[in-house]
Amino acid sequence: MNALLMTDLEGITGVDSIDMIFDRGEGYKRATENLMGDVNAAAAGLFDAGVKEVFVVDGHGGGDNFIPGLLDPRVTWLKSGWEDAIRDGLVDLYGEIGLHAMAGAPNAFLDHTQNSREWFEYRINGRPSGELAQGAGFAGAFGVPTLLVTGDIAVCEEARYLLGDIAVAAVKRAVGRNRAISLPEGEARELIRKAAGRAPELVGKIRPLRIGTPMELTFTFQRTDYCENHQNGLNERIGPRTLRKRVEKIREYADFMP
Numbered sequence: 001m002n003a004l005l006m007t008d009l010e011g012i013t014g015v016d017s018i019d020m021i022f023d024r025g026e027g028y029k030r031a032t033e034n035l036m037g038d039v040n041a042a043a044a045g046l047f048d049a050g051v052k053e054v055f056v057v058d059g060h061g062g063g064d065n066f067i068p069g070l071l072d073p074r075v076t077w078l079k080s081g082w083e084d085a086i087r088d089g090l091v092d093l094y095g096e097i098g099l100h101a102m103a104g105a106p107n108a109f110l111d112h113t114q115n116s117r118e119w120f121e122y123r124i125n126g127r128p129s130g131e132l133a134q135g136a137g138f139a140g141a142f143g144v145p146t147l148l149v150t151g152d153i154a155v156c157e158e159a160r161y162l163l164g165d166i167a168v169a170a171v172k173r174a175v176g177r178n179r180a181i182s183l184p185e186g187e188a189r190e191l192i193r194k195a196a197g198r199a200p201e202l203v204g205k206i207r208p209l210r211i212g213t214p215m216e217l218t219f220t221f222q223r224t225d226y227c228e229n230h231q232n233g234l235n236e237r238i239g240p241r242t243l244r245k246r247v248e249k250i251r252e253y254a255d256f257m258p
Helices: 026-048 082-085 131-141 153-163 185-202 224-229
Strands: 002-007 051-060 095-099 119-124 146-152 167-174 179-184 217-220 235-239 244-249
Touching: 002 026, 026 051, 026 095, 026 146, 026 185, 026 244, 051 082, 082 131, 095 131, 095 153, 095 185, 131 146, 131 153, 146 153, 146 185, 153 167, 167 185, 217 224, 217 235, 224 244
Parallel strands: 002 051, 002 095, 095 146, 146 167
Antiparallel strands: 119 217, 167 179, 217 244, 235 244
């Protein structure tokens, strides 16, 4: 059995202020160190549960957040080709480490979908959705279940609502949108390790997220010019700030974008 973990930064242990995400100073450095700690904890839980290979993808921003020397050497860091790993049947389960809740989620730390400045609301087949639904929907299109999510309480609740009784580790809670209170690192990593250890047991019990096709996506932006900037031949403008896109068959992660 193999697993693929997608990472983000907002939901990582100890990331408790918006400054740690956007200001690449000492706070960001601590955030990336904690990112590696959370990834290693998840990988350890998966290996302990008998997973043979763990692939990991740096999914935050431009993907330059990993500290190579701190990554568990047993883990395979996919710098490209992660979609092929899922499409080609190399992965049995998918997980999200350090994820955040969708834009507009209540009581969530740094809630957003893709771009917090530009995107206001995102819907898949009429249902308000976020980055969790994108990743789980892509993996699910190829029969891979999403069985592990770590982050704040809000995204763990979102995961359970969307996917069922999957393995989750809530390592922090929001105090307003831009601040959070995190568990101590040791306690958080133990939660992550235990959740990851449970995930392989759910293979065959929790179904992959199968999004009905043709899939209809609607993107509502904060401003009309942001809407204009994303308008192209793949989508239709249906309002001053809203685009609609129809996807006949899910083939790649980009299918979930404007």
